[in-house]
Amino acid sequence: MILVTGGLGMIGAHTARALVDLGHEVVVTGHRRIEVPSFLAGRVTVEPLDVTDRGAVLAVGDRHDISDIVHLAGSIPGQDPVAFLRTDTTGLLNAMDAARTWGVRRFAVASSLGVYVGRAETCWHEELALPTADLPHLIVAFKKAVEPLTTHGLAGTGVQPVVLRIGSIWGPLMDPESPFHPIPPYISAALRGEEPQPPHADDGGDSCYAPDAGRAIALLTTADTLRHDTYNVSSGRPFTHRELADAVAATIPSLRLDLLPGRRHGPGTDPCLDITRLTQDTGFTPAFDIAAAVADYVAWRAENAR
Template sequence: MRILVTGGAGYIGSHTARALLENGHKVWVLDNLSRGHKEAVQRTVGLDRLTIASLHDTDRLVQILTLQEIELVIHLAAFSLVGESQKQPEMYFRNNVGGSQSLISAMHQANVKKLIVSSTTAVYGTPSQMPITESFERAPVNQYGQTKLEMELSLEHAASQNDLAVVALRYFNAAGAHPNGDLGEDHDPETHLIPITLQVALGQREHLTIFGNDYATPDGTCVRDYVHVCDLAAAHICAMDVLRNGTVQYFNIGTGAGTSVSEVLDACRKVSGHPIPSVDGIRRSGDPDILYADNSKAVSELNWSPKYTSIEQIVETAWRWHSDSPNGYRSG
């Protein structure tokens, strides 16, 4: 299939682009490089398949969709830092909601009917029950989650109006790196637990701060569902088979298991062989105790299942990437 990946220069987008190529698809990337890396595109689809443009440039989107005869769009381009979204909500709404609406309009003009998008566990907010199923109420507790909810609502409207076929994958915590060691996580600022912890092992930070050790979890630290980025990428391939016109279908993409901050730290110590000192900090506001997915809908309907099922396996791939490329894509 001929596929356009928006945000294909980013962390999950680059792994998804590679997985698509490996499955025999023809892939183009659209990214404004505000948060992504040209090098990541060079290592996947190649720079001749990269359009450097913003989602807001609807005419440019129509042009590339038409020129390349795109059949399916995989839409990952967005801003995704919770803290930043609280400080700059307008910027988040403009990028994540306005950008998605521009894409929907361009697809309508170019008569492209298939769309797979990145949504997030943040749309659920802080559910009182675990595991989280797709039927849980959407009740985001931060602006980032709110923008993704608005995107989902825009898609529901567009699917019914334009006969669009949409799958929205609600990712849990993306983690790890490509096992080849040449693609990985490179965010500035980095806010994700595993890269930050490994930066201590690399001497780039003095210690890991654990934000709260009095949560209602077995070891007192927050529990999250870490899903390997290659497993996330594979979910997009599986989703291609279930697209149905006029509908938005939602799937949780997580392992179904929770791992605590302390367990992640232990895995990073073991894999890196570094003692990785930690200090206890205060809780961050709005951090739920436990979040993990019920992934049974993805398993049964998408025929998807995670290949990386232990946190150590995930950390091993991240460690390969971070130790080989301590400055991310700038390492060369």
């Protein structure tokens, strides 16, 4: 049985669905929100859990025979950065403690594409040295620390760490007005019959649809062998806002969409994540391009608030 902490959040739920689709039994945890999305209803076991409670985390192993852990649970920073770091570090350490106590095979943990901030390249791969740089968000700072904490914390235990450098993910279950991703608010405005704020046509980047991200994580969790302990998780396919607008217009033909010319900050190229390592070790390729993702998301939103 595979444990997915934070398995009722966007990435966690899609990971759980992919694991079930691969034929695995899955336990998902949720803390403040424990509503089960329709695509998981009756397919997973749900454990309400505060991952900062070590005893409660370890007790999950008394009820289930856990073979692997995907640790995706996390919080959003408030006014006190130390409180956020204490909460998420405690959750990480408790999950690793459980992995060692139960003797699981793999412990996959969420990092972020933000660890590459400061690199001049536009195609980021796992062998790049991570620079010392000002980071854009406290969450990214924590994710960068997660990597050595996990690999050193599990060294010599027999538990294989799998660091997931997760890219820019969007899709069903994401806050439709999220400040962290431009696509859901753009589509939400279109669904309200409004003309979205026009973006620059040639801006964009590597953005992965949540079902693809979940499937990539599931494949990394269940692969017979992995040759590395760090993997980029994304589409590996940069898109532009022009392609996004075309996809939305094709799905909602009555809508008129404007675009600003060029790029907001002048000539250049948006970075993307190189997923060669992921593809070679798991066979993963994205199922959704931007047009297919927009069509799927609009259909989902027709019956779901987020």
